[in-house]
Amino acid sequence: MRTMLRPMLATPGAHVPPGEEWVHEVKWDGIRLLGDSPSGGTQTRLTTRNDNDATPAWPEIATGPERDVVVDGEVIALNDSGLPDFRVLMDRMHNRDVRKAARFAVTRPATYMVFDLLRLDGRLLVEEPWSERRRLLEALHADGELGSWQVPAVYDDGRMLHEVTKAQGLEGIVAKRRHSRYRPGERSKDWVKLAHRYRASLVVGGWRPETGTAGGTERIGAVLVGQPTPDGLIYRGRVGSGIGGRMAARLRGLLRETARSPFAGPDVDPDGGVPREDVRGTHWVEPLLVVEVETHGTAVAAASYKGRLRQPSFIGIRDDVSPEDL
Missing domain, CATH: 3.30.470.30 (DNA ligase/mRNA capping enzyme)
Known part of the structure; x- marks a missing residue:
């Protein structure tokens, strides 16, 4: 029954x-x-x-x-x-x-x-x-x-x-x-x-415009972040939650766009580089800016599926840390 x-x-x-x-x-x-x-x-x-x-x-x-x-x-x-x-x-x-x-x-x-x-x-x-x-x-x-x-x-x-x-x-x-x-x-x-929530300092390698942005300048809706390693900047995921209007404007002023992806591996590679769904519409930037991210699971320590962040949220910009420090 x-x-x-x-x-x-x-x-x-x-x-x-x-x-x-x-x-x-x-x-x-x-x-x-x-x-x-x-x-x-x-x-x-x-x-x-x-x-x-x-x-x-x-x-x-x-x-x-x-x-x-x-x-x-x-x-x-x-x-x-x-x-x-x-x-x-x-x-x-x-x-x-x-x-x-x-x-x-x-x-x-x-x-x-x-x-x-x-x-x-x-x-x-x-x-x-x-x-x-x-x-x-x-x-x-x-x-x-x-x-x-x-x-x-x-x-x-x-x-x-x-x-x-x-x-x-x-x-x-x-x-x-x-x-x-x-x-x-x-x-x-x-x-x-x-x-548990975990914090990590990561490097911004790209940004995506906010969906439905109207008018002239596109507003940042999410950033693509990675972890510096001896093999290059390893892609860790896309972070959009926590990026409000003021922070989006500040980020836009600090990021320097470039023609190529700064992440290690091919531009489109679900097993190593940036997956196809994250490449589409992304503006690549020089990997110079460090940000603080909070996430479920120790993704940065490769303790999660493919080392990707889970339900990440943006905490802030790290002015006191450089990519070399990481």
Whole structure:
């Protein structure tokens, strides 16, 4: 029997909640899915936060347990640095072609990290405290009844986990009250998420005009940034968020345009240089200006997919640092 449930959502937090009433988990950089596996050998149904059927995209996960369960978890895949990375999943998440999904399952395998148990053998558990749901989930996993699904560890020391996940380039942590009930579809203060953001100093190598710029002079809408290395300026991504009108004007006055791309590699090379979608409409500039950027994931340390920034935002211009200093 299928049960329609929606994932419970965490509230963003500014610090790790203290005290023994809290338990802490790794925040995975993946895709949140509910897994509904009714008894009788019926195929598991995987659904998104909006109750859309995502089952065809994940054949290696949809062969779930034969036990009657509904679980909450996150689908993850590892990048070349061995870290969970949402971008590795991007080509898979919208695919519904069965043959292509089977190929992806081999070339870009995913893992289902299950962190909550909402139904067991026809019994809804949403009114049970987190501690009881977790006990039952761990028992299922220990008995091998979850198949290939994984149950990640939980930790009592939230500060330690916060520091370790930041040092390792993971997305963050989630703190949960031990007595918390599961509130389907609600954002609860009983769950608190803390995502890591990282800052990096990078060099501007180009800029793109703001979409819909009218009149004479084009206004900067985004800058293309890179990291100086012995092999040249390595492209790290495009940054538009955080560039307001005054900053756009200031940047325009500091950037010196040039005819060729200053980034290492060919102008169009998705595996090394600037990808085609970022080349189109770009004004190349001499790599002289250093800017500060904030991003999810340690992309500059090559701890993300192809070393690219994820959800970056522009912080400001570094007048005190030169490209040679980097």
